[in-house]
Amino acid sequence: MPTLPLYRDDFYLSTAEAYVSAVHDDGAIELDQTCFYAASGGQPGDTGFLERADGSRIMLGETRHGADKSIILHHPLELFHSDMLKNPTADQSAPVVGEKLVLHVDWPRRYRLMRMHTACHLLSVVCPFPITGAAVGEEESRVDFDMSETIDKDAVTAELMRLVNENHPISVTWITDAELAANPGIVKSKNVRPPMGLGRVSLVCIGENSAVDSQPCGGTHVSETQEVGAIHIAKIEKKGKENRRFRIRFGVPE
Known part of the structure; x- marks a missing residue:
């Protein structure tokens, strides 16, 4: 059965109930539903x-898609009981179909990824x-760009931080798969296509009226650019005649 991806409608949802x-x-x-983001589009x-x-x-461990994007698989690292140290033989049986579980996302990790992913969008603007x-x-x-121009990483950092500090709102709107197919030019990536096949595609909009x-x-993304925090371009690498790789890091340049 398809898994209902709760995170698509609420990036800040870190806990929920679900049935196996x-x-x-x-x-x-x-x-049946999950707030765990499944690896896709470069985001773990x-x-x-x-x-x-x-x-x-x-x-x-990392959450992934199944045979298609409608299936989300949660891969266990181990089954941990609160009394395991006292009782190493505690039952570690797998869950059963129909069992009710409470889902807890590692929120500090997810939030850092949300901030970083938003920073990548800002870089594509700069x-x-x-x-x-x-x-x-x-x-x-x-982020790799199809470009041959020479560009100063400090200048890029300054523009990124300008957008961060202006604290633009970030929202999501939806278009249908057919609308995206009819307007392929709105996709910035040459090699990675946005997730389709679920009937609708999310548009991440930055700024009032985009x-x-x-x-x-x-x-997943934060709700305003200021949440990204301090970021900088640590390095710009030449990866071919017309390809440049930008490495973004948190914090200020050293």
Whole structure:
């Protein structure tokens, strides 16, 4: 059965209740709904834990999609009981179909990824070139652009921080898959397409009336640019004649 992705409508939802809909042979758990973001578009999947009725925890590694984007798989790291240290033989059985669980996202990690992902959007505003690749990380992200121009990283940092400090609102609107297909030019990435096949696609809009930016994206983002905090371009690398890799990090330049 398809998993209802609660995070698509609320990026700040860090806990929710759900029922187990399937347990795979490798231990992966499907739920009827989830607030765990599944890895996609360069953003890692969420980690955290699933809490059972007896208080025990199923610790999760990265959350991923299944055979298609409608399925979300929660991959356990281990099953942890609060009394495990006292009783190493405590039952660690897998959950069963129909079991009710409480979902807990590792919020500090998710929030850093939200801030970083938003920073990548701001970078695409400062550097309006086609994107050839991207990866969002907790400490550092990278965005690759199809460009040959020489550009000063300190100047880019200054423009990024200008957008951050102006504290533009960030919102999400929705368009249909058909509307996106009819307007392919709104996609900045050359190699990664926004998630389609679920009937609707989210547009991440920055600024009043999308004055700063608007682009399709299925990732999670903060609600205003000021939440991104201090960021800077640590390095610009030449990756071919017409490709430049920008590395974004939190904090101020050293």
